[in-house]
Amino acid sequence: MAKLLMKGNEAIAESAIRSGCRFFFGYPITPQNQIPEYMSKRMPQIGGTFLQAESEVSAINMVYGASGSGARVMTSSSGPGISLKQEGISYLAGAQLPCVIVNIMRGGPGLGSIQPSQGDYFQSTRGGGHGDYRVPVLAPSSVSEAVSLTQRAFDLADQYRTPVILLGDGMIGQMMEPVDLPDQPDQPAAPSAPSKPWAATGWDGSRPRSIINSLYIDPSALERHNTMLQDKFAEIAKNEVAYSSEHTDDADLIIIAYGTVARIARSAIRAARASGIKVGMIRPITLWPFPSEPIARAARTAKAFLTVEMSAGQMVDDARLAVGGLKPVYFYGRTGGMVPAVRDVLARIKEAV
Amino acid sequence: MSIVFSKPLSLTDNVLTYCPGCTHGIIHRLVAEAIDDLGVQSQTIGVAPVGCAVFAYNFFAVDMLQAAHGRAPAVATGVKRVHPDKIVFTYQGDGDLASIGMAEIMHAAARGEKITTIFVNNAIYGMTGGQMAPTTLVGQVTTTSPYGRSEELTGKPIRVSEIISQLDGTAYAARVSAHDPKHVMEAKKAIRKAFETQRGGAGFSMVEVLSTCPTNWGMTPIEALKWVATDMVPYYPLGVYKDLSKGAA
């Protein structure tokens, strides 16, 4: 079908609908407002439900209810609202409920700013709420990738019975790029959604009673539950790492960057290569699980690494863990909604080689 | 031999874990009887709170979700929007509903969510060991109001049924009590009415049930039942606060 020029936020919303999402619960916050706005328009057209909750806290708990009773469901927000959702995300992870949570990041901490940021990396990749858990985190670097990763997020969520975070920033949310949308399954049920016999849908005695729960008052039972969850996380970590490599084979310096910042890094790499500097890039597409293994492999040949982030240095911790002290890992970042400029990244490249 | 008394089908065989003399058990039974009476056990989905009733999913023989503290009405909203044809109820205490979950209950009612809330008001936080609740009476001693609840410091207790009944989305709101057989029978009628209201699609329905907490009140079960009548009922008047269901006057 013909390409459409779509804003990132709207493309994510439409992709969710085409992934079979029929329930959306949200709350306004910049710079993600086009997602709930788009959903409020589209959901009634296709027999879905859009509901503006009284708070992010309520929205994530509506997600818990809808997911727990078997639906493909999504919510979206930005930093301050995502913080409020963390209680619910921990419950969702504990009760093993699939859903997709979109975070279009803005500058923090506190109320911060509404300009783009990647300051929620730690919050996203370390679970974010209380207790021992992780959730898959997908980081698109273009609008068309946001479309495909939204679909992937729903599939991962159902496959592993887990919340999945789609982590973009204000630029991904606001910019328009051409997208190829998947075919339009405007029927009520998702074609790819598996059956969910565990869901609370009304008990007629033909199966065990469905109880959606994260409470295990007996410590040994809770430890067994945690062990099972950790086994699941290990399975995700083994199977679901996604990343892209660009010009890494001959690279002296490898940049590690994700999301829109990887695009800025790509421009800097082109300029560096034009002046004879051998630079490549590993771009994590899943932030958790982090592509540690390919980075470790690259550390055998590259002389150094440089992470570029819109944060004070968060992903750099994971990069250093992956490199394991074998080679230096430098960091360049901007905060507060300031975006690294190509020329500044280029200057850091020149410093590092 | 004929059976003259039996456990409702909508209760499991699990032994209730509530304290001796607590009226949660009676209220559980009333909810289960209402579900049985309406013949909707297989179509009912319940939401358990955080509080003494946190294990409600062990006791109601229906599909259940356990919610975060205060969030049961939001969880129930999610369930009901996915399954508009099912009967969805929340079972919440006064700390859960009237303190941390005030936003969720008010907005669920304001939206006219077609769910039923059973609100058990025993004027104290039971599970955490007897702290002051928003419903604790002025002068009542709790572990966080050791000199008695001070009106100057913490204001007066919240009367939830009165507030909820003011919202246009509320179709049925009643306050009942479980402190003696006569009132238990009235409570049963109100709970059944609330579920019928949901089935009829009129809007949000809630029954507030005054309940005892002998353990944390520091009373015998009999003293506790009497205290409901002498101290709680005067501040929390019983009655139907709103009834927009079909056939209501």
Added chain:
Amino acid sequence: MEKRVLIAGFGGQGVLLMGQLLSKAGMRENLEVCWMPSYGPEMRGGEANCGVVIADEPIGSPLVTEPDVAILMNRPSLDKFEPIIAPGGTLLYNSSLIDAEPARTDIMVYDVPCNDIAVKLGNARVANMVMLGAFNALAGLVSMESLLDALRETLGKGKERLIPINQQALAAGAESVA
């Protein structure tokens, strides 16, 4: 080829739309395009600007921080953005509303009296299309036909009647820099 274009003006001058039309036209010609608005409170009535990147290879940075071409529709935009234009770049400015002369000598400068031309055409609101026509005549990034197709797609059936005046404006703009 990669062209980085910055379009700036007051909110309400249609600068975001200019960028979107250019992007859609580029997309129709199978070019890589990316449109990025400024967002936030300044969207409402104050300053508005957007960056458009058009390229024949995958686009790196979506931000236009050092534009090859700047299209500046009001005085505050000229003050703010003239200094960041890439050396050897191009500046088009709306001389109907900007009474100052651009100071840079290392760039190509074109003055387009957009509002005056639009008023002569009978509709002051098409000043942005006059400028877009002038820009495209100079840059030659996309065909006039693609721009018109993008315009038709954007206006939709409901506003089809506005096509002729917009088309005239694009043509008049192109003529003004011929």
